[in-house]
Amino acid sequence: VESDDGGPDPETYCGHGRGGMGEEVKRKEDQRFITGRGNYVDDIKKPGMLHCELVRSPHAHARIENIDKSRALDVDGVVAVLTAEDLLEYDLATMPTLMADTQDVLVNDKVKFQSQEVAAVIATDRYTAKDGAQKVVVDYDVLDPVVDPYDALEDDAPLIRDDIEGQEDNHCLDWETGDREATDRVFDECEVTVKEDMLYQRLHPAPIETCGAVGDYDPGKDKLTVHMTSQAPHIHRTLFAQVSGIPEHKIRIVSPDVGGGFGNKVPIYPGYVVAAAASYVLERPVKWMEERSENIQSTGFARDYHMTGELAATKEGKIRAVRTDVLANHGAYNAVAQPSNFPAGFFNIFTGSYDVETAYGSLTAAYTNTAPGGVAYRCSFRVTEAVYLIERMVKVLADELDMDPAEIRRKNFIQPEQFPYESPTGWNYDSGDYEGALDLALEMADYDHYREEQQRRIDEDADKLLGIGISSFTEIVGAGPGKTCDIAGVEMFDSADIRVHPTGKATVRVGVQTQGQGHETTFAQIVAEELGMNVDDIVVEHGDTDTDPYGLGTYGSRSTPVAGAAAAVAARKVREKAKSIAANELEAAEEDVTWDRQSGEFHVAGAPERSIGITEIAAGAYMNHPSSEEPGLEAVDYYDPPEMTYPFGSYIVVVEVDRETGEVAFEKFVAVDDCGNRINPMVIEGQIHGGLAQGIGTAMLEQVTFDDNGNVTGGDFMNYLLPTSMEIPEFETGYTVTPSPHHPIGAKGVGESPTVGSPPAIVNAVVDAMKHGGITHVEMPMTPDVVWEKLDEAGLAI
Ligand code: MCN
Ligand code: CUN
Structure with missing residues (x-):
């Protein structure tokens, strides 16, 4: 149904005082x-409700030899202890992941990552359940773990997935996109090529509310109600029906208030299934609520992409081809949360905002003894990784050619009249004006002034160096269309x-x-x-x-x-x-x-x-x-959308790098976004602020790390560092409006843009501060020790 009066023209959507499009309505919620x-899941209390605690493996790789429930069952108030054996009876011992892998609900044979779910203790209250969980005795035959994806692909690596028939190594999948021959040809003949290795480290989505569920089977109505922390209640119901055999109309999923998702709550976790199954078996409501460290250690993580980027260009800075190769760590199961047909998500948008002749990307994914995941934390299905790759590489090329990074972008942008634009990897961009957004950002950032100031500090051998970073990103959001995008077969309308x-x-x-x-x-x-x-x-x-x-x-x-x-x-x-x-x-x-x-x-x-x-x-x-x-x-x-939408923006970050300590301070942070027609500018501003904070966390602080035994080192917020208000600078936000031509109100998405766009701008700024010392890349998170090493390498440390 088209609008009968000329919308989605931004001029007609200008606000009529009733709280419609474009008005800064205060959030009702x-x-x-x-x-x-x-009213969150943990607020839900039902008469006779029982509580569930999961027994998790302290080992990353181990065969279970025996589970002794008896001491736990002796605890006063413990009602039941469930293991895989009990679930097998109901055919619920395993569940499908969103990528059609099979994951244990409770480990039947072999533990594949530290903190994997081994048993469930159900008791009258949470403390008793916890006491009971500590009394479940599990005998493990500990095996060698492998947590690094490169090590996992070595010939002598321990085999993790011996449950998959015919699987002989830890290789999970291969994927490629673009035109390999044409791209190789351009690289062979091009005057200038640059190459850089970079890791987009493993991150944790860190919602305030952890995951949880209340299963409540009503034998009178023969109906299962599950209150759960879900970003996708309907598809979760369909999957519940398929796994449990309970007819879909006899299942009700309720996702009440959700305290942050950030992609964490897209997958189905064993705890949900256990709470639902336990309530079915015991005919009483059962609540499961994860603790913080359980969430950090076991929940769907983000990124873990080891990327090599290459650009081929002319001496004048015209980019002709992009090539990339990736090793992805998928953890113990292939359980990334993304459309079924996209094994690498939308990573193949890695040519970004630039009109290049040809591109080629290849990827290998490996199983490791780490929690599964990969797609979460405001990522637009791996666009975060793609944008990081191309925006970092443009900076590498600019420095190689000694060109201004704003200028080189301008030379290569897809021009407004080229839309709809088909990218070399087959995406159909709806609309854009990349130069418009960059120009506004440059003006807001007082770019020329900071360039002069940067040179002045170098000339005067100042203690604090200045760096200016740019990112002119393009996103792809709004899956469907249903014909290309589905989740477990259900079209994404x-x-x-x-x-x-x-x-x-x-x-x-x-x-x-x-x-x-x-x-x-x-x-x-x-x-x-x-x-x-x-x-x-x-x-x-x-x-x-x-x-x-x-x-x-x-x-x-x-x-x-x-x-x-x-x-x-x-x-x-x-x-x-x-x-x-x-x-x-x-x-x-x-x-x-x-x-x-x-x-x-x-x-x-x-x-x-x-x-x-x-x-x-x-x-x-x-x-x-x-x-x-x-x-x-x-x-x-x-x-069913005809196409996806392609929001974009230009971010400019000015940093000061302390040559003595390696500390990085933000001088200026400008974010210009374009999400087409804007529904609520204040909500958008909030989305941008939150996402930029997470981008700063990504660039400066956050990383999930493992020790050699496969333990998450520090599964708490003392060790997994999130940015606080102390680390967040003042943001200066701006916007342009380029409506989506195919969206009924001309709007594009915006919720992930700031997290997607900001990390490369920040890294580019830090690299920029040290480029006169020959530095081309700094790995995230750029903690002071990491930056100091680079300063030292460049001969800039004092
Ligand atoms: N909006 C608008 N005008 C536009 C586009 C969006 O006013 N042109 C508004 C929307 O109406 C909506 C908000 O901005 O209220 C975000 O819209 P959209 O871009 O459509 O994104 P979604 O609503 O689908 O949110 C998902 C996105 C994702 S994937 C993650 S991850 C993320 C994010 O949103 N998780 C969040 N932002 C979050 N914000 C909070 N507070 N908590 C999370 O868990
Ligand atoms: Cu990738 S995190 Mo959001 O799409 O839920």
């Missing part, structure tokens, strides 16, 4: 969050269901799931805009498979591109019917009635005083419906 009235009630208020239900992004506000704004309603008259619901239309969930910044589109289209369907009712109420012919976006009312052409708004129309729909229409006023839309 914050009232309950900031007054402690949120999304949905919205709008019901306008007799008094003119509305309930909107969507198939996506907010974890803090503000959907209760922004989806209401879309509907308010398209129906001329006041945003306060609309309530948005989500996260209940019994009541919401089926959707694929929130991740990959897809909510606005897909469910946002569904909300707009559903609203326009309601508006179609509203028009007929308006004509009836106004006693005019339908073709004489028009809708005015400014006033949000229908009126008779040529007689603006004869107008009618949604309240009267709703009354008409229920109390005086025209004979040509059914009573009621509602519509549902299932939206």
Whole structure:
């Protein structure tokens, strides 16, 4: 359903004072969050509820020889101890991962990563369950672990996946994209080539709320209700039905308030299955709630991409080809959370914002004795890695040619008139104006001034060096289309269901799931805009498979591109019917009635005083419906996007590097984003701030590391360093608006842009500060010791 009045032109979406598109509406949900009235999984208490604690393996690689439950069962209050043997009886000992691998729910034979789930103790309260868990005696035959993906692919590496028939080594998968021959040819003939190895380190998504579930099987209704921390309740229900054999209509998944997801809550974890299975077996509600260190050690991690990047260019700085090779650590199972057909996610967007002739990428993934994962933490399905690769390489090339990194980008940008643009790896970019965003960022950053200041400090041999880093990234968000993107076979569409009630208020239900992004506000704004309603008259619901239309969930910044589109289209369907009712109420012919976006009312052409708004129309729909229409006023839309959306931006970071200590301080941090038409600028600003903070964490502090035994070194926030307000500088944000031509309201996603775009800008800045010493790369996280080593190597340390 097209808009009948010229939207998605940004000019028409300028705010009409009712809380529609473009207005800084305060987040409706914050009232309950900031007054402690949120309702999270751990807030759920049910009569007779039992508590579950998992026994986790202290070894990364070990065969289980025996499990003795007896001492645990002797603990007063322990109701049951479950092991794989018990689950086998119900055919629940294993579960499929989102990439069709098979993961143990409770380890049957061999532990494959430290903290893997071995047994579950169910007791009357959490403390008793914990006591019981400590009394489960597991005999392990400890095997040699391998945690490094390079070591894992050595001939003499211990075989991790002996459960897969025919598997002889730790090789997980190979993947390639682009044109190898054409790319090699360009590299052979090109005047300038550059190459750099870089690690995008393993990260932890770190939501405030850890994962948890309350399973509640009702034998009277023969229905299983699972409250769980889920970014994708509907697809989780489908998977639950497939795994358990319980018919799908007899399962209800409720994802109540979710305290941050960041991709952590896309996969299904054994704890969810155990809580649900235990409630089924015991016929009592069972709660499982993860502790912080369990979350850090076992949850779906992010990145762990060992990349080699290469560019081929002319002496003038025109990039002709990009080549990359990656070794990916997938952990013990292939359990990345991404569309089924994309074994490397959307990494193949690695030509970024640049118009290059040809490109080729290859990737190998390895199994290791580490927790599974790879796609999480505001990553847009591995666009983080792709953007890091290309934005780092452009800087490497600029330094090789002694060119200004802004200038070299300008020379290579895809130009506005080239859209829709097909990339050498087959992506179809919808729209962009990369130079516009870069120009604005340069101006905001006072770029020329800092370049002069940088040189001055070098000339004067100052103690603190200055570095300026740029990243001009392009993202790809909003999966589907369903024909290319699916999760476990289900096409990646999304949905919205709008019901306008007799008094003119509305309930909107969507198939996506907010974890803090503000959907209760922004989806209401879309509907308010398209129906001329006041945003306060609309309530948005989500996260209940019994009541919401089926959707694929929130991740990959897809909510606005897909469910946002569904909300707009559903609203326009309601508006179609509203028009007929308006004509009836106004006693005019339908073709004489028009809708005015400014006033949000229908009126008779040529007689603006004869107008009618949604309240009267709703009354008409229920109390005086025209004979040509059914009573009621509602519509549902299932939206399969024709394409993805390609938000973009330019970030400029100025850092000061202390030659004595290796410490890095932020002087300036400018972020210009373009997410097409903006629904709520304040929500976007919040998304950008949060994501930039996580980008700073990535670049400066965060990394999941392992010791030689495969233990996560420091599974807590004393060791896994998250940035606090002390480490976060003042951000200066700006924006441009380049609407998506195929999205009903011209919007693109934005939730992951700042995390995707900022790490390369920060690394580029630190490298830039030392480039006169010949430094071409610094690995993340750039802690003072790492930076000092580089200063020392460059002869710049004092
Ligand atoms: N928005 C807007 N105008 C646009 C685009 C978006 O006003 N043109 C608003 C949206 O209406 C929405 C928010 O910005 O309220 C983010 O929208 P979108 O880009 O569609 O992303 P999603 O809603 O799908 O959120 C997912 C994304 C991802 S994948 C991760 S990871 C992440 C992120 O959002 N996790 C978050 N931001 C997070 N923010 C919080 N607080 N908590 C998380 O767990
Ligand atoms: Cu990759 S993290 Mo978000 O897509 O849920």
